[in-house]
Amino acid sequence: MFDGALTQGGWLRGQAPDGTVSARLGEQELALDEQGRFFAAFDRDAKNTSELVASLADGRTVRSPVGVSPRDWDIEHINVARRPSGASEAFMRRRQPELDAIWDARTANSPSDGWQQDFIWPVTGRISGRFGSQRVYRGEPGSYHSGLDIAPGAGTPFVAPADGVVTLAARDEFSLEGHLIIVDHGAGLNSAFLHASQIFVTEGQQVRQGERLGLVGATGRTTGPHLHWSIKWHLSRLDPLLFVGPMP
Numbered sequence: 001m002f003d004g005a006l007t008q009g010g011w012l013r014g015q016a017p018d019g020t021v022s023a024r025l026g027e028q029e030l031a032l033d034e035q036g037r038f039f040a041a042f043d044r045d046a047k048n049t050s051e052l053v054a055s056l057a058d059g060r061t062v063r064s065p066v067g068v069s070p071r072d073w074d075i076e077h078i079n080v081a082r083r084p085s086g087a088s089e090a091f092m093r094r095r096q097p098e099l100d101a102i103w104d105a106r107t108a109n110s111p112s113d114g115w116q117q118d119f120i121w122p123v124t125g126r127i128s129g130r131f132g133s134q135r136v137y138r139g140e141p142g143s144y145h146s147g148l149d150i151a152p153g154a155g156t157p158f159v160a161p162a163d164g165v166v167t168l169a170a171r172d173e174f175s176l177e178g179h180l181i182i183v184d185h186g187a188g189l190n191s192a193f194l195h196a197s198q199i200f201v202t203e204g205q206q207v208r209q210g211e212r213l214g215l216v217g218a219t220g221r222t223t224g225p226h227l228h229w230s231i232k233w234h235l236s237r238l239d240p241l242l243f244v245g246p247m248p
């Protein structure tokens, strides 16, 4: 039994059959809570079919195919050569510890039931960038936009979209993300919030849905103040728009 946004960048929540000892979506092992409930999700580039597999205590295996509907991503072809990334050695010396800290925060595996909640908007305002959009430079694809950009104006407070544990709160600005917050919602699901001007939480802190995390800003690499909100489930990048209802 499962339900959710069964599409690329989407997710599902389900109930495993009685007697399930382990379950997976494709190759990804699922975390089962005490009632056998689980969360799973589909990467932006997920194939059109997947499979939920439950292994039961009596040795049986239950397989459920899952259709994952394709999305029509906003792809812009431009007749300009892709800029060489040109990351200098000096930059990478600064960057690598940041990447390591982000990896540790994204894979922290905190005990939280936030994944069971219906998410709320961390902040409302103009949507200035969508998840999955991508530029192709003379046939060479650039990396796609990995989050949802919301631009309510500098200094607007943003809140936790669901319960979780703060696994990163960058008081020193990261080179690209600026003041960055990562919240672990449990079961492999986590949110990142970029470019904050101020941070109100500390690492290890438990936060409740709706609790203030920081203020929208323009720290790191950005052209103007906005909140970049990205969601991941293990290695899969997800579309935040599929976690929240229409903007209130």
Ligand SMILES: [Zn+2]
Pocket: 129, 145, 147, 148, 149, 228, 229
């Ligand atoms: Zn963004």
